[in-house]
Amino acid sequence: MDAIILQILNGLDKGSAYALIALGLTLIFGTLGVVNFAHGALFMIGAFCAVTLQRILTLSHVVIDDTKKDFLGNPLKVEVPYIYDWFGQETGAAIIDWAVPLAIIFAIPVMIIIGMVMERGLIKHFYKRPHADQILVTFGLAIVLQEIIKAYYGANPIPAPAPEAFKGSYDFGALLGFDANTIIYPYWRLVYFAFAAVVIAAVFAFLQFTTFGMVVRAGMADRETVGLLGIDIDKRFTMMFGLAAAVAGLAGVMYTPINAPNYHMGMDFLVISFVVVVVGGMGSLPGAVLAGFVLGILESFASMREVIEFLPGINQVVIYLAAIIILLTRPRGLLGRKGVMED
Amino acid sequence: MFGLSAKDTRLFFIVTGLVAFAPFLMNPFPTGSAMAQFNAGYPDLMQRFVIFGIFAIGFNLLFGLTGYLSFGHAAFLGAGSYAAVWMLKLLTINVIPAILISTVVAGAFALLIGFISLRRSGIYFSILTLAFAQMAFALAASVLTPITGGETGLQTALNDPRILDGIASSGGNIPAPALFGLEMRNSYVWNVSGWTFTFNAGYYLAGAFMIVAFYLSMRIFRSPFGLMLQAIKTNQTRLNYTGLNSRPYTLAVFVISGMYAGLAGGLMASMDPLAGAERMQWTASGEVVLMTILGGAGTLIGPVLGAGFIKYFENIFSKINSNVLHEWFAFMPDGMEDFIVTILYPFVGKGWHLTLGIMFMMVVIFLPGGLVEGGQRIANLFRRKKSQPSEADGAKTPAE
DSSP states (O other): OHHHHHHHHHHHHHHHHHHHHHHHHHHHHHHHOOOOTTHHHHHHHHHHHHHHHHHHHTOEEEEEEEEEEOTTSOEEEEEEEHHHHHHOHHHHHHHHHTHHHHHHHHHHHHHHHHHHHHHHHTGGGGTTSOHHHHHHHHHHHHHHHHHHHHHHHOSSOOOOOOOGGGOSEEEHHHHHTSOTTSSEEEHHHHHHHHHHHHHHHHHHHHHHHSHHHHHHHHHHHOHHHHHHTTOOHHHHHHHHHHHHHHHHHHHHHHHTTTSOOOTTHHHHHHHHHHHHHHHHOTTOHHHHHHHHHHHHHHHHHHTSHHHHHHSTTHHHHHHHHHHHHHHHHSTTOSSOOTTSSOO | OTTOOHHHHHHHHHHHHHHHTHHHHTOOSOTTSGGGGGOOOSHHHHHHHHHHHHHHHHHHHHHHHHOOOOSOTHHHHHHHHHHHHHHHHHTOSBHHHHHHHHHHHHHHHHHHHHHHHTTSOHHHHHHHHHHHHHHHHHHHHTTTHHHHOTTTOEEOOTTOOOTTTOGGGGTTSOOOOEETTEETTOEEEEEETTEEEEEEHHHHHHHHHHHHHHHHHHHHHHSHHHHHHHHHHHHHHHHHHTTOOOHHHHHHHHHHHHHHHHHHHHHHHHHSOEEOGGGGSHHHHHHHHHHHHHHOTTSSSHHHHHHHHHHHHHHHGGGOOHHHHHHHGGGSOHHHHHHHHHHHGGGSGGGHHHHHHHHHHHHHHHOTTHHHHHHHHHHHHHHHHHHHHHHHHHHHHHHO
């Protein structure tokens, strides 16, 4: 029992990342009808927003510290971040420590702008082109974006640690009445799951309960009619693209403490998130979220020692296997609508 | 000739000529001159040109004719490589059985995957092939290690059985793959007044296979079968309404295309008896998509051009480092030189992928027909320029 709970918990954080990326992909697909292969790159750029903010916060100037001496007896040069000068030592250190959560505030406008520029500058011209062309141009864009990041930040992963308060793990075993130390779960993964739940809930609430969301949903159902009613639906869809980019970016920001960001993390996630979207049903937002969590948990169950002994290698392929089975038995995915991408 | 129209025959002879004289054409600059680094006429790279040419021709048969975008074609190339290396290990060091078996194995693999994946079309087909290929990659790198050599890859070894050759024949060294005794890595080097031309046995074998592959793809393009495939691309629904079942056609071309990939994999293993799981990764599948689109999907010569183009850039462009750039722009004033080198540097050397990505996007945006369409446009431009003066002449004549 405790092993099962542990695997469900393990699946949640990966599932949250899949769900967030798949949600953004589906938003873009549902509104604009574009298959965006550059979405993984947006996730990666989000992660590098956190890295960038961390670097900005730790920008330092050199101060000669007379109290410390090096081995020759000369006063030691110490690098002091500017932020210490402005907010004082204690607050400054705390701000640097909390760089990753603070990067959320930094990443939202950056990602929205990147998303909207992408849509207006490039993807707008591809609405009338075949899906294959959209896939290809966004695939090219993904290569360009990841190479730009590689040129600036190098090819090695850059660690961006979680705040001190969230380091360490929580012992669920004791809480739920099992033996202590059987279910150990890092705090940050809990935070990630909670964060993902909040973002997903916010996106759904935004679409469900605001006028803007209502118009967007109407546009998803019948774009022309909404246009005929005198609403500039293109403008709103552009904003939705920005929103989807922000969702992907936030998923990336918060993922940095779990996995140190490198330039190809987007491509690694992209393949799986496409599988997630297709399994959930193209164009279905709840489907994307559901499939994200289901596949994430499935993957962590398949990595259990007992399962691997029984079926070697299953942990590597379970997601693809599930995708193949679902696509062949339920052609529209778990919650897909009729008539989406069927030709 | 050979059942081809006059225009196709001409194209066929051009391709044959290019392959045959590639050692000259790829080495236009004398060795030791400043431009020598742009020479591509060394065996390893020339072999890659033709092998990836075969791979792209095969992919184009599927994507160019039917419009089914497979994102998992590298799996067949990988399967072919493994099959070929096993043949070299178990049967004989002669490459002919290896190449034949690799084609057959990849074809069988493609039959299996195609049978399932072709139930769906559009993006679902892409995702299904991608899922299968990723599965094959993950399994080859982990669980199937006894067969595939895992992450280190599969290699020939000194104590392989080699039933037909016998162990004694190796003479203390790991034997190199050979065609009836002619080793694939053998080269004849011809030095002529500053130029060096290398004629490599493996390259010419692979080149011969590419010419055959190109000829077959030409025949498929022009056959009733090819027309049927183009009909599937144009409007599959209408085709189904006329009472035709399109599945056998798509499956047939999927298997043919997989066999091309297997042939490429077998040749790759014959040139260098090594097969690794990374050949199956989805980025490798993406590469063949890039090649085909860049060259021009649905055209005969496009995929070959695209493959050559990408492999050339991968090997030549990536060798340009900042020292080379500084050498080039040494004639400029110092500040200017540094400035230009700083601007260009991210695009060459290790950053050549950036150039590739930008170029690929440009092609998709402005030249949906790829390099072939670009060539045609330029050709049209010249033709118009030529024809205009003649018209003007014609207009003048009566006045005189």
